[in-house]
Amino acid sequence: MQRTVASAARRIRPPFFPSRISLPLARHDHKHCLATPVRFAQAPNSPCVVRSDAQRPTIYALSTPPGKAGVAVVRVSGPGALDAWTHLLKPVRAPVPWKLQRCRIVHPESGDQLDDGLAVFFKGPKSFTTEDVLELHIHSGRAIIASVLGALARLPYCRPAEPGEFTRRAFEGGRLDLTQVEGLKDLVDAETEGQRRMALRAAGGSTRAQFEQLRTEIIGCLAKIEALIDFGEGEDIEDGVYEDARERAKNLRGIIQSYLQDNRRGEIMRTGVRLTIFGPPNAGKSSLLNFLAQREAAIVTSVPGTTRDILELSLDIGGIPVVVSDTAGLRRTEDPVELIGVERARNAIDAADVALCVVSCADLGGRDSAMELPTSVKALITDDTFILFNKIDLDAGDATRLRGPHRWTTSLKTGHGTGEFLDGLAKALQTKYALNDDSAFMHTPLITHARHRVHLESAAQFIDAFLATSADDIVIGAEELRYAAKAVGKVSGLIDVEDVLDALFKDFCIGK
Numbered sequence: 472m473q474r475t476v477a478s479a480a481r482r483i484r485p486p487f488f489p490s491r492i493s494l495p496l497a498r499h500d501h502k503h504c505l506a507t508p509v510r511f512a513q514a515p516n517s518p519c520v521v522r523s524d525a526q527r528p529t530i531y532a533l534s535t536p537p538g539k540a541g542v543a544v545v546r547v548s549g550p551g552a553l554d555a556w557t558h559l560l561k562p563v564r565a566p567v568p569w570k571l572q573r574c575r576i577v578h579p580e581s582g583d584q585l586d587d588g589l590a591v592f593f594k595g596p597k598s599f600t601t602e603d604v605l606e607l608h609i610h611s612g613r614a615i616i617a618s619v620l621g622a623l624a625r626l627p628y629c630r631p632a633e634p635g636e637f638t639r640r641a642f643e644g645g646r647l648d649l650t651q652v653e654g655l656k657d658l659v660d661a662e663t664e665g666q667r668r669m670a671l672r673a674a675g676g677s678t679r680a681q682f683e684q685l686r687t688e689i690i691g692c693l694a695k696i697e698a699l700i701d702f703g704e705g706e707d708i709e710d711g712v713y714e715d716a717r718e719r720a721k722n723l724r725g726i727i728q729s730y731l732q733d734n735r736r737g738e739i740m741r742t743g744v745r746l747t748i749f750g751p752p753n754a755g756k757s758s759l760l761n762f763l764a765q766r767e768a769a770i771v772t773s774v775p776g777t778t779r780d781i782l783e784l785s786l787d788i789g790g791i792p793v794v795v796s797d798t799a800g801l802r803r804t805e806d807p808v809e810l811i812g813v814e815r816a817r818n819a820i821d822a823a824d825v826a827l828c829v830v831s832c833a834d835l836g837g838r839d840s841a842m843e844l845p846t847s848v849k850a851l852i853t854d855d856t857f858i859l860f861n862k863i864d865l866d867a868g869d870a871t872r873l874r875g876p877h878r879w880t881t882s883l884k885t886g887h888g889t890g891e892f893l894d895g896l897a898k899a900l901q902t903k904y905a906l907n908d909d910s911a912f913m914h915t916p917l918i919t920h921a922r923h924r925v926h927l928e929s930a931a932q933f934i935d936a937f938l939a940t941s942a943d944d945i946v947i948g949a950e951e952l953r954y955a956a957k958a959v960g961k962v963s964g965l966i967d968v969e970d971v972l973d974a975l976f977k978d979f980c981i982g983k
């Protein structure tokens with residue numbers, strides 16, 4: 472009897488990897504925990520489970536910045552959230568879940584009124600953390616906030632939240648995977664439009680879905696190989712299964728490769744494009760930095776060799792975060808200090824994502840179209856180098872001879888051409904990092920953290936190892952595929968997350 476692979480694949484047990492892992496409980500003191508039994512609903516498809524339910528402390532924190540403002544939000548999450556509602560809110564009544572309700576907030580022991588505000592109860596698992604959550608919307612003032620936090624502290628099962636602990640519980644409850652947690656953090660940190668869009672995409676789960684699909688497809692390949700191991704080709708299984716699995720693996724290898732060949736766009740969007748300004752002395756490099764920054768950040772003088780150290784500024788150019796470096800003018804010099812500056816400039820050019828050469832028109836050799844760049848920079852110019860011909864006010868020739876793709880003319884002294892240059896630079900960066908419109912948004916890079924790249928590279932290596940095996944050693948081949956799927960699973964945090972968690976959550980603020 473011929474069995475189809477689909478039916479054979481379903482038979483494979485045990486599951487390739489545990490879909491649920493347990494994480495240690497957060498570090499804290501359990502001895503005051505309330506012992507009332509509390510029901511915990513499990514979020515669907517939860518990647519991991521940490522539930523010792525009643526034992527789990529309820530956490531609270533101010534989730535808005537401290538200080539005087541219209542509203543402050545205090546969040547309470549955990550099995551005791553409902554009890555906190557009962558003890559802190561007047562008039563006494565059961566919450567209508569997910570509905571903002573008017574109330575007075577009182578001290579649980581003295582009954583003194585602390586503030587007048589609004590409260591909403593999110594019934595788990597339909598809450599941010601997947602636990603029961605109480606949100607108190609109170610007036611934002613130091614004394615009010617302190618009194619409400621103080622009241623919560625009186626409840627024996629409550630303790631203050633650690634940085635990022637609400638998000639951590641959302642992760643542990645299966646509400647978020649690691650890419651979404653990273654996305655949330657990046658979203659809060661986003662300073663440019665591009666960063667915001669990329670982070671929102673990750674936080675919203677698109678990145679998670681893409682990695683999940685990749686993992687599912689690897690598992691699909693593995694299922695075929697496992698079926699072969701179980702039943703053997705020819706007898707129970709249709710022909711060509713092995714070839715089919717190889718073909719699929721080759722495709723997947725290509726897809727992973729395309730993700731990896733992204734010019735580091737995602738990481739660059741997060742941390743900024745490294746743009747190095749270089750050129751001969753006195754070309755106007757520091758003047759350019761000041762123009763971009765709209766302030767006198769660097770010293771500008773008519774003395775060649777003014778800039779020695781590298782001066783870095785983080786700027787937003789056309790919605791893209793750019794770390795701009797001003798460097799020492801390149802020339803031969805006997806001055807030991809300037810020599811170090813020139814050395815550093817060369818290193819900064821090497822490390823740059825984009826190198827922008829500034830040349831003074833007064834330093835150009837040759838005539839008309841046969842323009843010659845100064846020898847000090849000639850060897851450093853490649854097809855990718857951007858060139859700004861500055862001091863166009865000193866140039867007698869026709870400026871159009873100098874302009875072209877990634878080549879602009881300005882006078883930073885008179886302001887001539889600076890608008891065109893800024894627009895052109897922004898467009899060039901947007902094009903290079905493919906983030907200029909909504910269609911490009913579709914191609915927003917998948918890899919936004921170095922961690923993703925590491926795991927994808929290792930998945931690619933395991934698939935290569937599978938492809939290097941022959942039909943005779945399918946058991947080894949299956950093992951390689953298993954490792955490949957596991958490597959991709961690490962990106963989402965389905966497995967082996969311990970090491971990442973602490974590092975990730977420690978950067979969060981309290982109340983998030």
Ligand SMILES: Nc1nc2c(ncn2[C@@H]2O[C@H](COP(=O)(O)OP(=O)(O)OP(=O)(O)O)[C@@H](O)[C@H]2O)c(=O)[nH]1
Nearest residue numbers: 752753754755756757758776777778800862883884
């Ligand atoms: N005429 C004219 N002078 C300019 C222009 N841009 C800058 N300058 C002047 O050129 C001189 C050198 O400018 P900087 O910005 O210090 O030049 P730099 O390339 O940083 O010089 P180093 O740091 O010494 O290598 C200053 O006196 C500027 O005022 C311009 O477009 N036209």
Ligand SMILES: [K+]
Nearest residue numbers: 753772774777
């Ligand atoms: K100078």
Ligand SMILES: [Mg+2]
Nearest residue numbers: 756757777778
């Ligand atoms: Mg300078």
